Amino acid sequence: MTGHHWGYGKDNGPSAWLKDYPIAEGNRQSPIDIVPAEAVFDARLSPISLSYNNCTSATISNNGHSVVVEFIDSDERSVIRGGPLENMYRLKQFHFHWGGKGCSGSEHTVGGKTYVSELHLVHWNAIKYKSFGEAAAAPDGLAVLGIFLESGDEHRFLHQITDALYMVKFKGSVADFKGFNPKCLLPNSLEYWTYPGSLTTPPLYESVTWIVLKEPIYVSEKQMGKFRMLLFNGEEEEDRKHMENNFRPPQPLKGRKVRASFK
Template sequence: MSGQNCWGYGGDNGPLNWHKQFPFAQGDRQSPIDIVSAQAVHDADLTPISISYSACTSLSICNSGHSVMVEFEDCGDKTVVSGGPLENPYKLKQFHFHWGQRGRQGSEHTVDGKSYPGELHLVHWNSTKYNTFGEAAVSHDGLAVVAVFLETGDKHANLHRLTDALYMVKFKETKAQFKDFDPQCLLPKCRDYWTYPGSLTTPPLHESVTWIVFKEPILVSEKQMDKFRMLLFSGEEDSEKQPMVDNFRPPQPLKGRTVLASFKL
């Protein structure tokens, strides 16, 4: 869950060995986690999450070498997530996805041990407190990531435009124009959420993220998921073509953190 290209999911640099290169990997607030719903604490003081993307301007879609990412123009403070656990508005920077090779795994977070086929991450930064995204990314309250689970079912009409564009960024480090896409259309109707302090899920694994994980998934079709699986970890010149699948980090130890819920069970 970052713009880094310095890592991979296989071999000596895979997720199980990240602690060798990135000391944060064994930190006290690593992500993702398994959300145990019965242990989440309902917090009546948590306000609803307010998401305003009406003024956002998407610029491009790219294959970052570990995911597919849609990047956004810096639109002042008009494209923000606020409320809930956040003290300031956080500005949208990009969104990207994680998914599996086959249906029953792919999400980074799990709920009561259940994996979803995919997970959407909308990445925001605290532009009130920090001057740049890079500065925010290394600060304890610098980032806020809204996570949405993908569940297979009916075709998602609004995701179709994005999945139809994936052929343009099949190879690592390829980029194409992708304008006028409002990610509000990818959010679930129910805005109940869990929240906890965590980290980036890819190196350098900075512990700078306030996570907001929506309880309700969005439905996407198996054909739409298959279009994600046609992307490649490898570049166009690479002789070995590696399908981009299973690009998720497994759940990390909670280490005494409390997961708060905006809703009662």
Template structure:
């Protein structure tokens, strides 16, 4: 990782990332606007299979850009396979993107529609690469499962996360967060769109096979409010709320978006 400072403000936000990260203007940048009428149904796409039963979360932390739940990724007990993927990919972490109060903050949009928030479950190709860092820079190194959060009823599975957020209010704080299984954060249907893209945060490596689920999960406004209590500043710094931590959709540049459903 480079030492460049980046964020989501006017001076350090997505519109200027290309100055330090020229790949920001590359050919497979993410997120994108998924236009359902232009996505191609691909009958050869297998369903995605998630083996999350033995998954072991380790910690929850505030990166200054999001809240991150890390997993023990030393073996293949927690993987995503099938769909567009040739190999099983191990779960490394998940994090969220969200808007300000009353504003939507998903990264991907669907026919221009935005959601309250977007959950990213980040997996890496341990069958082919030795470390997460090596995979993150390789064209087929990462697989990210995107889940939209729509405002509505409370989400029971999210409580364990929203209840822990006060412990990681400040940038750089980390606490133990054991025994959380992200299976509870998935919708009933695993129908998805898939395309080749990038990380949505610097260094913006073009290494991600994106699998974006069509069906959102519900989250209450009160639960979203807890995310917006987080700070992207350290304890000794001026307080700066963590909100609108998303990158807007990037040009498709001729890429094909495939759908697992008709």
């Protein structure tokens, strides 16, 4: 398995990543199981503030591992600040992880509970670093907002994404996707857990301050079905596999503290 061929299959899935990415056994790997009873309420944690008012999406793509919505990187108006963060972090992209039909597929779990899917909004420390790539390798380079998707009613804004998925069915496909503001995907409450962690996909850099929202958003099985119509493969490949179960299981906590913004 070369570094470029990691995936979620039997031979190249999370348990095989260690061979090419020894950091997979590092001390701050993600995701984790968040145990609410063991999380420490920290009164010094301020609420997180998301300024997505003039947020501008640019493209939607299938990178062979997930579906990714990218933002115009120079846009300084879409930022996250507050909470555990020392300065503001700029929104770069968001993507999803999900399970197979009728199966859960969140990366983080809460007291062992898994959700249908998990949305990751990836932000980078543009104050301190010159590029996303530089930030991604630095201990305080990234801030990822994690939002759980729970099975339930149709989400009234998610259809803007699911309706566009047919354009990026194959790995490597990219389509224009302008004017989407992820503010509509936030739950009502922004209470959160936070801990120091890593990217959940190779290169697994330990550069992420995780902010995982307690309250999920709801999504219908029909909407999730559209995600599973995507393919892990490029158009020219023969052995086509539907994109599902694209998540890494929880990693050992190794002495880290999970803090909560709420009692």
